Amino acid sequence: MSNTPAQAARQELTGFTGELIGPDDAGYEDARAVYNAMIDKHPALIARCADADAVARVIAFARTHGLRLAVRGGGHHGAGLGTVEGGVVVDLSPLKDIHVDPEARTVRVGGGCVWGEVDRATNAHGLATPSGIISTTGVGGLATGGGLGHLTRKCGLTIDNLLAADLVLADGQQVRASADENTDLFWAIRGGGGNFGVITSFLFRLHEVSTVVAGPTFWPIEVSADVLTAYRDFLPNAPRELSAFFLHGTVPPAPPFPEELHLRKTAGVVWCYTGDDTEAAAREMAPLLDALPTPMLHAAGPMPHPDMQGMFDGLYPPGHQWYWRADFVNEISDDAVELHAKFGAETPTMQSTMHLYPIDGAAHDVGPNETPWAYRDARWASVYAGVDPDPAGAERVTQWTVDYFEALHPHSAGGAYVNMMMDEGQERVRASYRDNYDRLARVKADHDPDNVFRLNQNIRPAPKPHFETRP
Known part of the structure; x- marks a missing residue:
């Protein structure tokens, strides 16, 4: 009887620095779970890698045995x-090292960290780097796909603050990518996702951000069109220190929200002013607040x-059960406002x-070809997220x-932020990278010609030029 992949790995990867988990192991069910409970896959092997050498050995094992390979940082992808079903997962969760250099204003981050860990370490020095909006998100997935969040307007995307990365390539080679080393690879990983290798360490630039003035303002869903109209006109003219994203949602039935607002559908704005000057923050928020009816909550x-x-x-x-879709947006037309109001009123669950x-x-300070993020002219990224803790609601939230x-x-605008897309096919991936796709495909061909790293928003390797030989 032939060995299972997990048994074969234990025999072949002697001295492995980490943990090898197969379907028969006690911790397998917890180890295979990802953030989105709508995803129910059963890997043949989960390899928790404690260093780059372990990553290289697992990649070689998967290739030798013809097993598909997935790479997990935080496991948040929708x-x-x-x-991967029946394949090998490179689980980076043991790679948790974080080193802050307050003088250089940099932080070196292991590939298995989540953003909350990084935020706490840098905040101890009054510093931060741009990330997302949920602190349990993995650093690796968010950072390689772009990195969009509360500090974008002030400090740029996460990729705009990536200074270097250490990678394990498909052939097991360990390299560094930066502005001075492997420059094509460095260009590609700043937005091209996990297509080019397994990043075991990141080096990010830090900014002086310690205290922020932040939180939600909620209006009744019935005035959603008015709120969105005022918001679209207000925010582009606001200073970079002020970020605010618009949302449709439901007030959670828990503190700190007043009981009379619990479970009310809402149109809202979530603010983040980078600085501790509450009076300055209030002045900058005032034009939007003054243009609208008194909110239910500020x-x-x-x-x-x-x-x-x-x-x-x-x-x-x-x-929870999650289903996402996304788009880049240049302008929010009156027709779009009305459609948003319609669907906001039909939000199917609290989440x-x-x-x-x-x-x-700051995201517009970088040119459309300086990184793979091609939509530098877009003003917003929209995401539609149907979420339900109850598996019975999966179909309903998906349809909405x-x-x-x-x-x-x-x-x-046509394409979407790749970190917020589902598995939507090559045409959608191409649309999201625009003219940068072909360059990404060439870098892919140089570093992963066999498309080992294909469980992602996949960049297919460009075919090598064929030259005819004449007699």
Whole structure:
């Protein structure tokens, strides 16, 4: 009787630095779980790698045995691209080293860290680097796909603050990519996702961000069109220190929200002013607030930056059913406003939501070809997220998400933020990288010609030129 992949790995990977977990092991069910409970895959082997050498050995093992390979940092991807049915998962969770250099204003981060860990370490020095909006998100997936969040307008995307990375390539080679080393690879990993290798360590630039003035403002869903109209006109003219994303959602039935607002559908804005000057923050928020009816709740106040980053963690723990769709948006037309209002009123569950994240300000300081992120001219990234803790609600939230997306997609710029896409096919991937796709495909051909790293928003290797030989 032939060995299972897990048994073969234990025999072949002697002295492995980490943990090898197979379907017969006691911890397998916990080890295979990812953030989105709609994803239910059963890897043949989960390899928790404690160093880059372990990563290289697992890649070689998977290739030798013809097994598909997935790479997991935080496991947050909506489409479950950090796991694989019947294949091998490179689980980076043991790679937790974080080193802050406050003088150089940099932080070196292990590939298995989540953003909350990084935020707390850097905040101890009054510093931060841009990331997302949920602190349990893995560093690796978010950083390689772009990195969009509360600090984007002030400090740029996460990829704009990536200074270097250490990678294990498909052939097991360990390399560093930076502005001075492997420059094509460095260009590609700043937005091209996990297509080019397994990143075991990141080096990020830090900014002086310690306390922020942050929190939500909620209006009744019935005035959603008015709120979105005022928001679209207000935010592009606001200073970079002020970020605000628009949302449709439901007020959670828990503190700190007043009981009379619990479970009310809402149109809202989530603020983040980078600085501790509450009066300045109030002045900058005032034009939007003054243009609208008195909100049900205005709860923006000073807090440490990591608290802002973790504000949504309790609402979105691991284990919910998720279905996402996304688009880049240049302009929010009156017709789009009305469609948003319609679908916002039909939000199917408390956790389901739509967000419009601003991507102007510092994100527009970088050219469309300087990184793979091709939509530097877009002003917003929209995401439609159907979410339900109950598996019985999966079909309902999926349908709402798809209907919402399909109604608004004609009003979009065409592509989408790859970290918020499901597994939607090559045409959608190409549309999201625009003219940068062909260069990405050439870099892919140089570093992963066999497409070993294909469980992602996949960049297919460019075919090698064929030259005819004449007699």
